[in-house]
Amino acid sequence: VARRAAQTSFSAKAQDESIRAAAARVDQAWASFLPRLTATARYTRLSPLTNASLGSTDSGGSQLVSPDPPGTPNPRVVAIPVQSFTFPVLLDNFLLQAQIVVPISDYFLRINQGYTAATHARDAARIDAQTARARSATDGKVAFYTHIRARGALVVAEQALEDAKAHAVDAKNQEAAANASRADVLRAETAVAAAELQVERAKNLAQLTEKQVRIAMHVPDSEPFSLGEDLEATLPPVTGTLADYVAEGQRARLELKSLDANGDALRAQGKSAKAGYYPQVSGSGEVTLANPNQRRFPQTAEWTPTWSLTLQATWSPNDIPTSSAGGSEYEARIATLEAQKQTVREGIELEVVQAHQSIRESDVGIATTKRQLESATEALRVARELFRNGRATSTVVTDAETELTRARLEALNAHVEARISRAKLEHAVGRDVKYAPAE
Template sequence: MKRRTVASLVAYSSLLTTWAFAQPEAPAPAAAPQPPASAEVDAAPKVDEAAAVLAPAPGGLTADTFAERTVASSHTVRAKLAELDASRARLNETTAQFFPRLTGKASYTRLSKVESGLGGALVGAQNPGPLGVGPCPGNPAAQCVLDSGGVPVGAASFSFPSLQNMYALSASLTVPISDYVLRLSNASAGASANRRAAELAVKAEKLKVRSDAQALYYDWLRAKARVAVAEKSLERTRARVKDAKPAYQLGVITKADLMRLEALAVSTEQVALEAKTFRDLAERQMAILMGDKKTKTFQVGEDVNAPRRPIPGELDDLTDEALSKRLELRALTEASRATRLAAKALKVGAYPRLDAFGDVTYANPNQRFFPQEEKWKATWSAGLVATWNVTDVFIVGSQSSQLDATARSLESQRNALSDGIRQEVAAHYLSRQKSEGALTSARRGVAASEEAYRVAVDLYRVGKATTTEVIEAETDLLAARLSEINARIELRIADVRLRHAVGRDVP
């Protein structure tokens, strides 16, 4: 939530005080009739309007409830959750890359018809042994080529069948042996670190959204209290203007006194208007952050005057605690580690790789059998294969260098974040100290301003105080009460910010 409007209210109140002191005093008329007094207006205010409007109501909205609803509907948290899902998917992908690769294949091939004859004829003998020439059985007058058993040798035409349809079913299993030895540990550790970084980023984003929501809640309370204080001051000023008009007609006060009162009423009305604008804007922002489609008027459910939770520790101790607890630092550490492990796993790609393989083929006809037949037959094979792609040496080197550079960038970001956290802790620690002192001073200022207002009103009743003095007292009282509200709320916000900066909101 922007603090510009809040700051403008304080500045505006200061301007009112300065303006009132700058006005020349109207001389008190000697022996003149006393100005009319209104018990409702002149009595010093005894009711704390801010406490009344900030009183917790049963079932009202608290800072913790608002923060929980904001986290549940936060789009930035959902974006971090989506990144976490992506990192988990990458871890599963990395694990699956090292599974033995099983491939199945089914195919049909239509082949063109070819002539596979070798020409001539194939000579065959029934009995083994040397061949000879002798009378042909059944025709002794003719000579025949006889085998060792005296059986004539025959000759037949020879050709291979031309099969035009081929069907095949095959399965192949590849086991990356070298990856198990060289890449598995780094790759799986890197993917796990990347997942942890995403988980820490989700938790850190939830805590940030939560602390921002709590700060917005207290800003809303500040605006509600400012509206109540400004409207009460405006009510008193308008009543005084109303009573001053007949006094002016009777000559008890001058026209300048009347105009000063009217100017004060207009200025106070502007302060109230700015406070209402800030309150309405805060309520609209709260409704949007909680996912409500329509703006609602929320009831206060938290007692801002209740004792605050202590945050013990000196600045140096709190800084060391923050550097050890903040989830953002741990997330960057894991991200850098994941990147360096990925670079190590990638560098292995430049080495020769060794794979084991096994194949099973069930085909019709099966190419391993001779001659080919239109029958389904199965065969298998297994072995080892070593490969080395020389070109990958240069590609992998460049890719690993990119990852190393990314890791250095993440480490530099972590160092920068560490410096930022040191500054953040110091700023909120000192802001908390300042707010504690400011609240003590503001409460004394309210007590003094209320007493000064009472004295000014009493003197005004008896004609011993001018209108300017009453205006100054009213302006001082308004500024004091606004400052007290601001200091009280700033202290609550400083507690929230410091607790988050130190990491004490980490569950």
């Protein structure tokens, strides 16, 4: 029951999806370690533009120069015509560019902490899934034993009904023999009616608890269902001191491990939040193939490759208060988790104490209710004999039947509680993790 409840738990399946989401965040954080590579392809069409000309704008312009070497006396002077020219305007521009950026400082101040935080968050999600399965296993066992209790209560109610019917027959016989009054007969018939109602209630409760077990195990109504456990079987004794069980629970419970993992994630995020205290250093490289290339002068309608390398450090004092506030927020969240952890530890201790006391009480109850059941059975037998011989009233028999029914229920409850309390102790100390192995 416990294993199937753990395997089919919808709450555990929901936690499995949380694991997938956390694993995706880990992959995302890991991808941040890769340098950022960007590729760009661009075409630009420029509007027509007339550039200013260089040189004389007159068609007949000239410039006087001397063909003789410098320092020649009375050098010759010759007039050379000057032609005006302009740079070409290229209207079609093409660009192919690849850029790589390496966040050098972020590797140490942000990315590594982010990856660590995502990893711890994924671990916490896995532990939460284990916790959900372990809880479902324990709930399934408790539902199973509760159903056994309800089935046993139905048997007790049917036995009480048979006892009441037998007493009603005796009352009628005694009335016929003038040893009992009509009131005794009516009282016996009233007890029969009450017992019939109790049987119907017990049937409804048994059906309800069976449905609860089927829901816990996700078993359809068409699938056969059997109990398969003997309540009379002797249970193994619980060894160890209460202090040992408390220590084991506070050491092994998955809830505490989940809080520890979440705390580690918050600490890593807090370190990342304080990265603004320091300058941000990055390096980049760029390769450009352009037509025309802006670095070539004058521009020509040709494909020209160029490259560049950049090392940059940036820092803003405005980041300091922002980083400080972010770090303080994470410190507060960590303190909140620590307080929650102490609350969980106290709750675990209380769980262990309650389960341990319940085991002791139910084990004692098994022994005492056995004697109680034997005495009540014999008391009813004697009361009936006395009533049949006219030496006791109907009230004595009815009271004896009531005591026997109570003794039967007490014995049933003792056996069931002994099993439920052991299941709860197993959960309280974290041993139910065996139903939810780590993936």
